[in-house]
Amino acid sequence: MRPSGRAPDQMREVSFTRHYTKHAEGSVLVAFGDTQVLCTASVEDGVPRFLKGKGQGWITAEYGMLPRATHTRSGREAARGKQGGRTLEIQRLIGRSLRAAVDLRKLGENTVYLDCDVLQADGGTRTASISGACVALVDAFSVLLERKRIKEDPLNGLIASVSVGMYNNEPVLDLDYPEDSNADTDMNVVMTQHGGFVEIQGTAEGVPFTREQSDTLLGLAEKGIQDIVRKQQEALGW
Amino acid sequence: MRPSGRAPDQMREVSFTRHYTKHAEGSVLVAFGDTQVLCTASVEDGVPRFLKGKGQGWITAEYGMLPRATHTRSGREAARGKQGGRTLEIQRLIGRSLRAAVDLRKLGENTVYLDCDVLQADGGTRTASISGACVALVDAFSVLLERKRIKEDPLNGLIASVSVGMYNNEPVLDLDYPEDSNADTDMNVVMTQHGGFVEIQGTAEGVPFTREQSDTLLGLAEKGIQDIVRKQQEALGW
């Protein structure tokens, strides 16, 4: 039995609220149950130095957590004067995943910043961030197309992400915080809407896991990602 | 004429949404028009070193702005590795203002962190933050009273804050971004619900201002603060 009463292969309530704030080219509040992340896509002229003159664009991500998004208040990274390892790891993952969804040549010499700020955390903030950032990115591309800053849509297809894990020896989908903090194995999976794998990160927290378990978990992730992609499509009116 | 069409002494739509997130002892989304700030109050045992053993509590504030809360994206302070002067100035103001609303001895040796994070900015983020943080603080005190961690309510009364300024030679109340960026004089005022002044910060952006103008602006601020206090009271069900 899961603490939330969900079936093993049942996602939390997933929603994408577009145009959540008004300044960004894309602005989406994504909710995976009580996990809520504000994902904005901001477009700037130009690319980082290592790409100058190569005729392609760039997509990068930053991740943050409001101090009281969590059960107990965690110190503000801006006040501590540096981003922690977990933050850097997550924002590298988000950027890498979204770049896999895009044909950077069609983006021209533009940079898209994906800011994922967690307003409320209950497990799965990185998977919600990736899934929400993709919708914000789609909206930003629409703005660029409307403003004729780009000619073709750079999107190769939607991507989404979900966590799966072994909880009480059972494979479960979309771990919430009580599950996440007690799971034996935790795996974050990023996939395209067409079923290709973009990233697999599986970690044994205690007992090592087997290849069979890995296989079962990947199957569960595929199912969850199809659910999320459907929600993304609904939100986008596709 | 004001860009928004408001009367000179007219506030923007002000609202306080309590219990906006679930983990914090107090969590309020405050809106002054399109300016939206999430204010949380987090209670921790103990006090900073300089207060140890003095039998009183402490209230401190931190302020942040999501990177795309503004028209153009501004760099993330956590990524730059330090908080800017404007951020430090505002969070010092919020902390000082709220301490003026509280009898710190009744708080016992507890510290309340007031986190004000701007989700969307359209002028007046510091005045909205102070006004919203006060409501979050009231909710946090209720929690402390319920949990019997304190015996008496430490609140001396509500405080609120508003900006006033000279715009096109006219005194106006509650400047939004288009006004704020073109005002000759900008004044932020913090007051108690009983009409006492907690803080006055007036700045001439171009032409110096006169004592008569200062006097008129303070009168306008008094009016606006009464409006805000009424909204705070409604939100609190008082």
Place this chain on the structure above:
Amino acid sequence: MRPSGRAPDQMREVSFTRHYTKHAEGSVLVAFGDTQVLCTASVEDGVPRFLKGKGQGWITAEYGMLPRATHTRSGREAARGKQGGRTLEIQRLIGRSLRAAVDLRKLGENTVYLDCDVLQADGGTRTASISGACVALVDAFSVLLERKRIKEDPLNGLIASVSVGMYNNEPVLDLDYPEDSNADTDMNVVMTQHGGFVEIQGTAEGVPFTREQSDTLLGLAEKGIQDIVRKQQEALGW
């Protein structure tokens, strides 16, 4: 009675020693009683990036305190690796105030750095800094005129600053450290020599203050600023 025996509307001994050090274009040691600040004005070619090509100059300030300027030694900000919130707040105030004294277009694409370093502190370091920096700025403009780097004097007029406050329920002028650390209300005022207000920053330390008190304090500040301006003029031989 004031600890120093001064009358309520009596300034401390104020002096401006020009050409205090030899390298800077302007170098003034300002003393408000035992508060001593070395203010230098340094001129550099060019302007910050956000002003490039706009045909105007820039004035900025930095503030520092020698570690043993105070009763007990305070840590060196360079050693701690960052400037504190109080420092940033004061240097922003100094820069903003002095820019109000100057026609930046007449300055051409030059930047003036105003460095205010407190050698000895006894209350009122920010007001002394502003008042001294103005004299250093006048000297720097004279050098620029002599060297024909500018054609017209950019100065609109002198500015000066003083603190006023409620001490033992009495309004007093130019608070020294024993008064400052016990005042109920503390107000820093910056004015032009012609009586215009550039900045008002009033703070209730304990009990809120009334509009009448604010009014009385502003009157006292006007008196003090006239005294300081007279001393500035004497020092400049005007």
Place this chain on the structure above:
Amino acid sequence: MRPSGRAPDQMREVSFTRHYTKHAEGSVLVAFGDTQVLCTASVEDGVPRFLKGKGQGWITAEYGMLPRATHTRSGREAARGKQGGRTLEIQRLIGRSLRAAVDLRKLGENTVYLDCDVLQADGGTRTASISGACVALVDAFSVLLERKRIKEDPLNGLIASVSVGMYNNEPVLDLDYPEDSNADTDMNVVMTQHGGFVEIQGTAEGVPFTREQSDTLLGLAEKGIQDIVRKQQEALGW
């Protein structure tokens, strides 16, 4: 064909040189071909604060790269004033992996620091680091047992790590730098000597990968890890 002429399932020359430096409790130079990493294990009394009094030990890792370990010199992180995201990600991975090899309760309240410093880089520095750190850890445990600071060997078994990837549409084992910088998919795998998975991190650099490819790559990794474990055992004289 691989640039090195190796067969698809062929490891580079792997070696572990124990007692490479003299001060550390464990000191191992690990080579995966031209990739050379100095791994030291340093034991200190006590544990981090979050573990105090829980009767268990801790294992943590730090990773660094000498500036000219790479083809072109990369800036020294100590000079830049912070560790990059890649560094933090790798050292978190090393620490997490090695903790999976150990029964922390048998370690008592001791902390082992695993320092992995890359002397020469040619792809696979993180997998070499994990494999070498494990041998250094075994040596450190022997020292602790000899000195009677612990009673039982905390090691659950050896762990090792290898990379696998899709290079020119072929699954290959133990990517060197020319392969790594051109691979479509890159997967780092950490396993126990008994064949359990500790960590899987697979990333599609360009084209997404399929579940079949993932499966093939895991099989290849299992083979490579058995080779490395055999080398570890030889070096340890087991």
Place this chain on the structure above:
Amino acid sequence: MRPSGRAPDQMREVSFTRHYTKHAEGSVLVAFGDTQVLCTASVEDGVPRFLKGKGQGWITAEYGMLPRATHTRSGREAARGKQGGRTLEIQRLIGRSLRAAVDLRKLGENTVYLDCDVLQADGGTRTASISGACVALVDAFSVLLERKRIKEDPLNGLIASVSVGMYNNEPVLDLDYPEDSNADTDMNVVMTQHGGFVEIQGTAEGVPFTREQSDTLLGLAEKGIQDIVRKQQEALGW
């Protein structure tokens, strides 16, 4: 001929102004010609952790330069967020030199901070700092003796410092800025009043120097240090 017209073995005008500021236990303005450094000695209870419980005291130094102490303005280290290598090198030298003048056991578990802040620079700021800090230290020890915080004077004797160098192939004493920036060899020497060497730091800026030159320079330094010690004694009324 020297730019200043001084004889090769002639010091600049040296002066020590005691009680220059009022808060510090020792406060001395030292001038070596136009080089002016404010040296304060601040006493605090306790010692750094590595000395706790050893029944001895500690002396440490910090060095700073006001931004416009120099011909062209140099950036403020507090604003840049770190102390430069030259600053750290000089303050390590000052601390080490002064500890050589003191019996740390007689100081008890007290720490003396020697802050040397350069108000105006014209060459020789480190040698002036050491010579001035010694006088400030003597004054601080007198205060400690008066307040009965220590029983015996910890001073072993005065120390002083001077620079010597090869300028236009001539050995010269006490280099000012025009000499220092053109010298072939620059040597800073710290000695006790009894003629013992505490520190010798000689550097060839261009052509290497010979042992004979080194010998001549040391003789010149001995002469200069005797002059400085005489001035220290006069200032102290010894």
Place this chain on the structure above:
Amino acid sequence: MRPSGRAPDQMREVSFTRHYTKHAEGSVLVAFGDTQVLCTASVEDGVPRFLKGKGQGWITAEYGMLPRATHTRSGREAARGKQGGRTLEIQRLIGRSLRAAVDLRKLGENTVYLDCDVLQADGGTRTASISGACVALVDAFSVLLERKRIKEDPLNGLIASVSVGMYNNEPVLDLDYPEDSNADTDMNVVMTQHGGFVEIQGTAEGVPFTREQSDTLLGLAEKGIQDIVRKQQEALGW
């Protein structure tokens, strides 16, 4: 008697292993007994801004110590976020010393980075670094000549460095760690192969030293440096 049993004027075993790693233009492992430092020379196009357009090159050094190069582990500077004073002092010394060995005009607008990373420390890491960096520099110059990036060899001659000191009242050559930590006087000397002095840094750790002692120590250093230069020449096949 010396702890190592060496004669007072006897160096430790000195060796230079060239081409120790493969990427750098020069790569030398230098050993002074158990002190082992990896010195690499990396050539980059261009010079720092202050040298732009002057038609000369630049040589700079960075120094680091692996965390467990020492008896007890010392914190990683990259993790602490800044280089300590000792590190900065040493790398300034290495850079200054090597620049004295080179005609920077013959180097053209190229910069050579000398990275000295201590793998194992047993006293004398800075003197070994300088001596090893010189050999790495020679190799880098050969590469530049071969690649026709420079026309003439910029080397003026070899330089080397050694420490000397008073240990148990005896002058000794090349102090190892047990001697270094107990010496009364410690002197680091840098000389050219032709016998010219580049740098002398002598420090009295306890009792001041005399001019005679200084003289004796310099003589001993001359002897040691001749030994080291001979080893450098052997390694280079000169």
